[in-house]
Amino acid sequence: MSGARWGAGFSAVGRFVAEIEAATKGGPLKPGYVLAGDELFLQERCRAAVIKAYVPPDFKDFCLSDFDLGSTPVFDILDRAQTPSLMAPFQVIFVRNVRNLYTRGAKKDEFAALGRYFQSPNPQALLVFVADFIRIPSDVRRMDMDDKSKYERLTETLGEHCGMVELARVHEDDAMRWVTATSNEAGNRMDPDAARELVDALGADMMMIAGELEKLLLYTLGRGRITLGDVETMVLGAKQRSLYELTDAISARNKVKAIALLHGLLNSSDAGEDAAIGHLYMLARTFRQMLVILEKNVRDQRAIWQALWQGFRIPPFAADDLIRQARRYKSRRDLTRALRLIARADLELRSSPPDKRLVLERLVYDLASEPKPVSPWSAAQLSFSEQ
Template identity: 65%
Template sequence: MASLKSFASPLRSFASTDRFVAEIASPATLRPAYVLLGDEVFLYDRCRKAVLATLAPEDTRDFCLQDLDLADTSIFEILDRAQTPSLMAPFQVLFVRNLKTLYGRGSKKEEFAAIDAYFRSPNPQALILFVADHLRIPTDLRKMDYQDKERFEKIRETLGDSCGFVELARVEDTDAIKWVTTSAESRSVKFDPDAARELVDSLGADMMLIASEFEKLCLYVQGKQLLLNPQISPSTNSDREKSTTELGNPIRLGPSTITLGDVETMVLAAKQRSLYELTDAISAKDRPRALLLLHGLLNASDGGEDAAIGHLYMLARTFRQMLIISEKNVRDPRAIWQVLWQGFRMPPFAAEDLIKQARRYKSRRELTRAIRLVARADLELRSSPANKLLVLERLILDLSTESKPTPYDPSHQFAMEL
């Protein structure tokens, strides 16, 4: 992961966490407690790292850091721990998860009375961080879900006077792109603007995924540079920029560059974008566009036509997802996570598009027909046809054509391991 230093930026999406990091850096501005509101894991991780680096140094961390869960530990015990000075460390940090437990059934008058009593005279050598990751805060607060808005207001009414609030909202696409390019610069890597946009778009501005793929891409392009110039030592970025000599000729390597092609090669979601564009054209019965997208997909594949079976697998998987979405009558992208199980979900950016595509099919029969057509093409490809491209083109044309009722024929049933 990029260092905390590389996270520092004036980006609007990071403003709340920037203020929090600045506040905890000084005893004069540090509050006795904060509520971390939202499920944006990347920003939560940034806040946690800042707290540990500032208030829980590694040599005393075992004695001063406590990770607690309100589902297992009562708020009375948590407040008692915060009030009791530690004999082994000068300062205590308590991360308290499952804040939603305080707002479950019952009035919880005693619990909130204990909280009010503690904050009337808090321990100045302790910091409590309540984690409210059951809320989802969108980039635009005006678009917050009604239920999340109610929960947000309830937390503000009960804890707003005692705690600082840190909103871990979704990061805007433009801010995510800027983070990618500036973080790359801090590592002596150039990130092409088109490549940065593709990375962010393909991952739905999910910052935790972006940070992970960003790290992978940096290692990939630096590795490519070392393979092309094996005489360069991989020790540091600055070493790669120094002049070296090969057969008496001086060589100077500049910063590594991450291109759009690198993103499409290394990031699975970027490859899948083209596939969802293809299924969009198929579901819209746009045959010319579907054929163009098929050829683009094959040209972008490392294996070309030899990667056809992999593309068919993804097509079958996508149509199966649409079948479940159609049968469960899913209309809201957030409901997808309830009907599709872990390992069978699409990337976040594709959820809304896939719902729209599924609604174009009027019946279950149309979607099962599409799955059978893919299965038949899979069988043909595994039978070593003379021309794989013709098999794929015929499949796309069949999928993009309105189905006609036909008598049942058992010979048209094909099995495919999906």
């Protein structure tokens, strides 16, 4: 991995990890760092590196703290950082929900307190701010103007005192490179077409890719090779192709086939009905993709890659099918109705119903049914509420 040319996100993490490791051997360590970006996979790598370097397992309860600015004032967090621990020689403090420092209303007192602390920080404490309210694309030149404004504000404030670590979204090529390198390190060489299929199928979602790769490594343990067939069996078989078959039946209003396909999905899952939340997440994601396709009038595969951003894309084998399915819906209202039904089912599932399968069956039946006609007055009210 060291000889490869990595994209912005992996490179930033590599520099951060190297600095943390060097500091344990006497190198310089900043009193604080800002993990800027919503790439959870890279966040976890940074967190793991800090904990490995500064949090001995036997002292974890004494030297590792996690605070949320939504529930804990920054003054209390700084007080903890300034106060030496009686039980551990070093303190690591992760601070989440940093967005709260940049919401409406002046935070002069908060930033003044931060400035005073960093003028004379505790050398036996490390503050790590998790700024996951910013999205940094793999090509930083394409950063949204709103995110760019937030990032500039972040660098002008916390960035004056802390090291900035830009956690850009992982590009598909980097995801493939990571999959290949990780497989090789585990002693299981992954075929290039298998790596490409895995990344394409999961839309370069690194947390999902890491989880599925772990399953693949266990599935092929001792064989020394991961093939395209292994990926199709373990990742695509029930999780992707069957899902698009289900949404195809739903969009065609074929209730009988849709219910049968749902049963197939549940029966093929190792977790059975306990996988209901996961299936619901994939349904919601697919219907959101169809909403974008319909709104942007996507008609072919070339246009779909422009309409769906990285991390929200679909596997190539499903592109034409999903375009066809989306065009079966006549209006945005039909798809937002579907998303409301899914949201209601999600709420019901999280309330621990006696039968999760029944909740999903009712959802699929409703999704595959024609919407009930609404009166002109109700339609006008609905249109007003959606504006």
